[in-house]
Amino acid sequence: MAYYMEAAGKLKSDVDSFLQFVPIEDVPAAAVALGHIINSAVLCNPRKPHGTVRRNIVAEAMKSYCKVTMTKETDERTGKEFNKIHILAKGN
Numbered sequence: 001m002a003y004y005m006e007a008a009g010k011l012k013s014d015v016d017s018f019l020q021f022v023p024i025e026d027v028p029a030a031a032v033a034l035g036h037i038i039n040s041a042v043l044c045n046p047r048k049p050h051g052t053v054r055r056n057i058v059a060e061a062m063k064s065y066c067k068v069t070m071t072k073e074t075d076e077r078t079g080k081e082f083n084k085i086h087i088l089a090k091g092n
Helices: 003-019 024-043 051-062
Strands: 066-074 081-089
Touching: 003 024, 003 051, 024 051, 024 066, 024 081, 051 066, 051 081
Parallel strands: none
Antiparallel strands: 066 081
16 A cells, blocks of 8 residues: 555544544534645645545545545636546535
């Protein structure tokens, strides 16, 4: 298993620990927000990972709470194509 996936597995246990403090009715929204925070943190790396690596990290960390997908999108301003991540609470 790749090192980054092992680290994402450890991150999953941190996510589980954090979400224990969230009221049960707020867990889906909190999980989506946390998934976006993790995605932003991965993007802060000076050497940006490939889109698939980024999706895999977020998906592994949030797999108990969210469905994570990625699509190719085009930036209307620049016309450049980019990988857009979609994070939805499970059950949505």
